Amino acid sequence: MFWKRIAVAAVAATGLATALVVSHQDSPAVAVEPAAAAVPAFDHIVLVMFENKDYKEISGSSKAPYFNQLASQGAKFTKAYGTTHPSQPNYIAQFAGSTHGVDSNKCQDLGNKENIASQLAGIGKKFVGYAESMPSDGYT
Numbered sequence: 001m002f003w004k005r006i007a008v009a010a011v012a013a014t015g016l017a018t019a020l021v022v023s024h025q026d027s028p029a030v031a032v033e034p035a036a037a038a039v040p041a042f043d044h045i046v047l048v049m050f051e052n053k054d055y056k057e058i059s060g061s062s063k064a065p066y067f068n069q070l071a072s073q074g075a076k077f078t079k080a081y082g083t084t085h086p087s088q089p090n091y092i093a094q095f096a097g098s099t100h101g102v103d104s105n106k107c108q109d110l111g112n113k114e115n116i117a118s119q120l121a122g123i124g125k126k127f128v129g130y131a132e133s134m135p136s137d138g139y140t
Contacts, residue, residue, distance in 0.1 A: 046074075049094075051087060106139040 048067065050058050050066050059071065070110065082090040088106075089099040096115035102108055118129035 046070075 040116045048070075058067060059076070060068060075106075083093045083099060084103065084107045085091060088104065089102045092102050092110070095117075096110075096113055100110050100113055102110070117129075120127045
């Protein structure tokens with residue numbers, strides 16, 4: 001048998017392979033789709049936000065060597081922006097997927113709205129939040 005061509009393409013950024021195309025001299029090309037690679041299950045996901053700091057003040061700064069060491073091992077969301085102003089609605093939107101009508105920094109009870117912590121708890125995972133300068137859990 002004479003093979004006209006064999007082509008394999010891969011998307012290196014995602015680690016997923018595309019079709020393997022094999023064609024015999026006398027037959028049309030045949031596409032075979034391999035199974036997609038499984039999405040990895042991470043042990044921990046850590047999201048660090050620096051409020052009131054410009055990206056250039058932190059990224060690459062000699063004042064933040066440990067953060068930069070950690071950041072070099074992960075993803076940087078350099079095209080992520082707040083949804084509104086002031087801060088609290090942005091934190092709520094990030095945590096719950098919506099500002100839930102909050103438009104100020106005034107402490108408000110949001111009730112039992114679905115959020116990332118409740119979704120993780122629903123599949124048996126944990127969520128922990130750390131906030132600088134908070135004297136106690138639930139501090140208003």
